[in-house]
Amino acid sequence: MAQGPLLDTNSPLNAEQAARLNELLATLHNDQMTWISGYLAGLAAGSGAANAMVSEAITTESLPAITILFGSETGNAQGLAQLAAERAQRLGFQANVANMADFRKSDLKKVDNLMVVVSTHGEGDPPDPAEEFYALMHGRKAPALKGKRFTVLALGDSSYENFCQTGHDFDARLEALGAERIYPCVDCDVDFDDPASDWIDAVLECFGKLTGAQPRPSNVVAFSSRSAEKTTWSRKNPYPATVLENIVLNGRGSSKETRHIELSIEDSGLTFEPGDSLGVVPQNNPVYVERLVETLGLQADTAVAAGDDRASLHAALTQSYEITTITRPFLERYAALTESNALQALLREEAKTDLRQYIHGRHILDVIQDYPVKGLAAEDFIGTLRKLPPRLYSIASSHRVAPDEVHLTVAAVRYHSHGLNREGVASTFLADRIVEGETVPVYVDSNPNFRLPTDPQTPIIMVGPGTGVAPFRAFLAEREELGAAGRNWLFFGDRNFLSDFLYQIEWLNWRKRGLLTRIDVAFSRDQAEKVYVQHRMRENARELYAWLEEGASFYVCGDGEGMAHDVHQALLDIVREQGGLSDDQALDYVRRLQKEKRYQKDVY
């Protein structure tokens, strides 16, 4: 963010222009500023590309043009692409950000220098919006890319088996199509800030060297809502939000524990849109830390590295490192410290299935018990761990309605496996270890791919079983506040009607007031046969299709493994049957919805 007001002395503007711009700036939120920044840059370049998000900055003949192409589902890759563009522009590159969702073969042919930022989801799948481009690139119609230069930044989560798979696929494929890799592919784990930043700088240096021209800082003022460097509160500098309320939403006798947590962000200046997530920086359970330290035979007060600082082993394991989830990189590093052939064997390519079975339901503590290392130094153990990643929770409140608060809907993860009671780090941090009045470190994680329609008349269909209902509570609150006339249809599901109908009173009130046009519910355990939201969709296929035909947007939030897939399949079947379409046509129909941003997902 530009510091202080614009003046005739610190800008090329005259005093009147500066004053008028200051006046305008005061009314803008971050997304708007980002858009205007690109718009003006486009105007200056004479391209007329008024709708570019961030277009060329001041052109420098001697530096090459770079296209930063992102494939993003939750917005992280998009944010990094924008960050890269800003840095490139400041150095004098022509930098252009493009989204795989609307990137065509012909666009690719025009590109000479390509920076790809792409995330991986599920079992090594590309982000939803990038699916079509991914298919194009990996199919027979993929263009030859001889003479072009590329590099890839792969985002992922090392606790998944096919870590960064999509990035690796693009990296290999671009090379196979004839392009030249000017910088090796970099994998980023959930804590991506530093490696991504390093990658950007290194890649821009490579591009700079290509022409021999000296990159120079430009005087363009760039705005970004995404840049971790520029917002006051961020992943790296979270805001301590006070817990106002922390209650269990499930009634007596429930098999679940879903919490409603209200945090105060009063005076933080944090803003968010419906659809955004809140990043929560959790701490590990000290009981678990103590058990780990004891099992390792280490002293809790040994000083070790903790991020950029040093701290006691106990503090570092509580606050800085992931100590439960087993990732392959951890196993590789840990295996290097052991003399266990068994563990080494488990890491061989052929043993993938065995490894998957071993990891399932186990934590780092199990590895240490199963494959102990004699005389392991605290610092060496720390070296095997990855940073404790923040967790994202879809925000369940509207900033417009409750500007001083953020509401979350959090399912406490607790289960038993391999003889031990286990728990999710962040959910139980929120559920058990933070009481009302204490603070939680948080930041807003914007999700531009999960947004209410811009037209308040547009009907919306929301599918949000379990905690997936959270953003739809924000959606409805927002639409009510704005007086949006569009119809609203919610599909909700959980286990039992009596105890698990999250926010039941609120839906009933919204229905009574006419805001919630329809609500269909599926409680899986209230009858002999299991019933889920996708069954309710199918039961209402005719009407659902009619809503889509009338321009409705379709949203899915919640479990990404089973539910989102089943809902997707139900949607495909509904448009095929109701529209009298072939399989391919149905696929096209749904793809078109995605392209038009009328089918959005927030799944986890």
Next chain:
Amino acid sequence: MNDISRPLEELHPNERLKHNSEQLRGTLRESLADPVTGAVTDDDTQLTKFHGIYQQDDRDLRSERRKQKLEPFYQFMVRLRLPGGVCTTKQWLALDELARQYANGTLRLTTRQTFQFHGVLKRNLKAHIQGINATLLDTMAACGDVNRNVIATANPWRSPVHRQVYDFAHRISQHLRPRSRAYFEIFLDEKPVARSEPEEPNYGRTYLPRKFKIALAVPPDNDIDVFAHDLGFIAITEQDELLGFNISVGGGMGMSHGEPKTFPRLADVIGFCRVEQVLDVAEQVMCVQRDFGDRKDRGHARFKYTIEDRGLDWFRKELERRLGYALEAPRAFRFETTGDPYGWQKGTDGTWHFTLSVENGRVADHPDYPLMSGLREIAKVHKGDYALTTNQNLIIAGVSEAQKSNIQSLLEQYGMVGTRRQSALRRHAMACVALPTCGLAMAESERYLPSLIDKLDVIMHEAGLADDPIVVRMTGCPNGCARPYLAEIGFVGKALGKYNVYLGASFSGERMNRLFRENIGETEIIDSLAPLIRDYAQQRQEGERFGDFVIRVGAVKPMLAGRDFQQPTA
């Protein structure tokens, strides 16, 4: 007068609701099918009552669930229409199973001789009603502004006269039953048919101003508290032959605290009718109330206020005008008790009947007392019937001499005889349901009375009165479901833990009690009653009942007329 002759707009909103309900259909079908709430719409909650179904919620969980953003734990109380209170053992087994399948696993024997299920969820309601229908029973008109379950002195097996009176309970119930097909369409999936005739020739579109209760007594038993009902028939016999009935009108228990214009009232005997006139009399009495009852103020809409306001003479004339003949003068009769004869009794035909005291009418398996299981086992072998009493007790009726020892051993096996549960005080105690399900309750009743009886029992034992019955009744609010104003010791809830204490009703149900202490808690209850009980033990005259004793010694003055019940100076 605010009777049915006034325009609908000037009457209570419920009148318009009934009028517009398409004869009790309303939007019940839609309400039942709405899966987003466990409730039916507010309007429909009024209509379900006519079908024997009361929407309630677990009040213990209300505020907890509100905080959890969950609606109240809505559930339904389902009450059967069971004129005369008899079911076959096969029906008992079916109801027992329905209670465990769809309700809270218990059956409740009510003060009006029928069964209540509690805790039925909306989504199970239809299946539950269909299950009841499958055993040839129904819940029609068990609540609502209609003629309610017709009750009769318990156990038709006792004598031919009892059997005849029992049959009248059935015939009256059938005669005054609503004719709307709503119940069949909504709960039993009957296809609606077009009709040109009005569905309800008697009730019309607005039914009655309020509930209407009929009871039939066979003297000397007044187990059914005949004077507590809108209309009573007191059997008059001559040499074991039923000649007809004395007719009593204008009884009713309900009142509101602090509103002297509301009061419990005992019915007046106005004449005698012969057996062939009974149905006609029942219908015409009800129709007078239909046409003259207050339809604006539901707190003043019971028949007793119509009688009180217009007078008995007016009523007798109006009734006789409608009947087309004059009533004969009442015949002599004598009541001795409102209680049940416990244990084994032999009927006139030589069969045996065992009256089992069921505390507060709750048939459940308690940790130390598997009552429900025991009754289920007996039902599997018993060849007679099960008869309910209006004191919330159960009679195993029609046991042959040969079967008696078998039943006796089952009674012993399940702890139904010979335990402390059978103390005289406890056997003569009744409590309404109250918290947590009854929406009207101001204080505990069923959940509290047993522990209060424990404490009073200690005093009774110490005073040497262990085997002397005193009629004790408790309700959680002043509406009178357990007929507390006819108890020798009546407790009526005012707030959590606080009760009005009333004393001095007669043992035979012919005189109401009077306020003794207002708004007191348990300590004061014990402290104020203990000396009276001790004095009673020492100073009572031969055969003197506690309710008469407290008047003789001046603890309270006798209550002579309901209109004085809440008058501070009376």
